[in-house]
Amino acid sequence: MMRAHNFSSGPAAMPSEVLIQAQNELLSYDDSGMSIMEMSHRSKYYDQIHNETMELIRQLLGIPANYKIGLLQGGARLQFAMIPLNFMSKGRQAGYVLTDTWSEEAFKEAEHVGSAYIAGKNDGYRRIPDSNEIEIQRDTTYIHLTSNNTIVGTQYHDYPQLNGVHLIADMTSDIMSKEIDVNSFSLIYAGAQKNLGPSGVTLVILREDLLEEESSLTMPALRYSSHLKENCMLATPPTYNIYLVNLFAKWIQQQGGVAMIEKQNQKKATLLYDFIDQSGGFYKGYSERSSRSHMNITFHLPTKELDQKFIAQAYQEGFIGVNGHHRIGGCRASIYNGVSLQSCMELEMFMKHFQDQNG
Template sequence: MERVHNFNAGPAALPESVIQQAKEELLNFQQTGMSIMEMSHRSKEYDLIHNETKQLLLELLSIPNDYEILFLQGGASQQFALIPMNFLSSNQKAYYVMTGSWSEKALKEAKKIGQAVEFLSSKEDLYRYIPTIEDKKVKQLEDAAYLHLTSNNTIYGTQWNQFPNYKVPLFADMSSDIMSREIKIEQFDFIYAGAQKNLGPAGVTVVIMKKSLIEQCNRSIPAIFQYKTHANKNSLYNTPPTFSIYMLSLVLEWIKQNGGIQQVETINNQKAKLLYDTIDNSQGFYTAHALKDSRSKMNVTFTLKDEHLTNLFLKEAKEHQFIGLNGHRSIGGCRASIYNAVSLNSVQQLSQFMHNFQKRYE
């Protein structure tokens, strides 16, 4: 069977060459007579993978020397709790910008730990845009432990184009757009990302944090929950998700071989423009959920005229091997997730299918 056009929101498409390499090395990794899944995380073979993966992240993202890279488990959802557990002291507040379901969940967890408050929100408009931080709002941040945002919102299809730049520690959940575009790491104090969108399969969470934060970690919580514990042990305090880290290394190498983040961003811009042009030029047959200046280049969310037409679109799309186009169950509609590994060809074919579908049913 030929591979489908995979527009799943996550776990999402992986580069076919990466899957092929993993297949070839699955039973016998580099003549060790073992699969990487069977190998000790203390072995020299795995140690090389582990450290090479960190080096690739440093290189591709241009991460400065004063940042630490961690490989953790539990996904971004675990970071929702660990961040306030480590950094939210009793005399400070954590401020959250609300742009969708994931920021809601992050705030909910933080409220269990300490004073966590909603700073800005676009919920009243069904999260169709990224809210603007006004000068009068900035004054509220004087007692901030950190300001938290979600850089890309998979469910609603919005994305930050410019990040706030204030004298407040900036924490960002970048699970769904890390490695998709160039960013200035120096703008952020703490970045975290589940791998299953642009970095690899589910199982590993990448944390990029200023080393100065490590000494600020709360020492009264269990050691396994302290970032300092994992930083001191090079993310080997307990058994890491070795196979997921190995797959992450292959994906990063694929990005490097294909021109790095700059080239990846160029292709991602082409894919997003093609789909949004298809939607905007449909005379209302398709309607984008997100406002133009907040549109995500990773998750293109849209609706059709009614539920019957939407269901018919999804049914015929699946018959044509376009998989994963259902919108999230919380808002419905349609969603095309066009992460790094989704080819321009797949997006071109989806665009053509959308044109043909419109001609038949408008």
């Protein structure tokens, strides 16, 4: 079977090994005679998968013992609401660093809850604000940022130090793609559908002391403590999706862990950025070099017509999802964990051939 070169922004490519194992176990998991998606979430089979998945995540990211791990539903979008509902307590503020559409959406959600303000921003979103550009107002309980910005192709390579103010990060598009110091954050959340599995699972990593500030006025179903108390089975969990996260996490482990995944991702990004920079201006990167994402390579060709021709021909050649977001246009190659170096090399060859034919 021919597999596409999948550069989609998400849901994204998954390793073939993961999909093949899931296929082999689809009808009967571990000789149970049932698929994971058919069996009770209280069964011994699923219970083992559920707990093992959280332990794998703890090991891969080096998560300290004083952090809780949750596997929730609702995507990052629900987290936009849950975070201010729980932690923007009365009389306190929350600051949001705006770097793209998704940080804007998180900020808008917080405005419905309480006193949210813009702690940092720059025109055009072509770079990440420096730490000295973040302004923290009095009575701020947390600062929220989006670690990687899929639309414009920017990424934090260093995180701000906030001196006692909680740092909360949406890591939906770069979780597990590089090593991070979890201790720098009070809460990390991430949809699994870019680098860790399918859509439908949201990873939450929460420092225990933050739970002490959870609002008692928030309805129980939207409190982190409610979900954690029930081992994230307050409602029936997305069992099959979590099973796939389990397989993906094991695949990362087999590759040598997050450190080796990071090296591979850097190699993929360097390959494509170097080609763009050496194309004599035929391809132009969208984001500033100091803030370039290792996940989402955004670029333009000399004209909009060439952008569209490039996208159409790429599709014909089996390169899927290279169209840019409608907000900025152009082209985009998302090179998440499941995208192979070989696919990136094939894309580079196509880009060279396209330039030779149209430059």
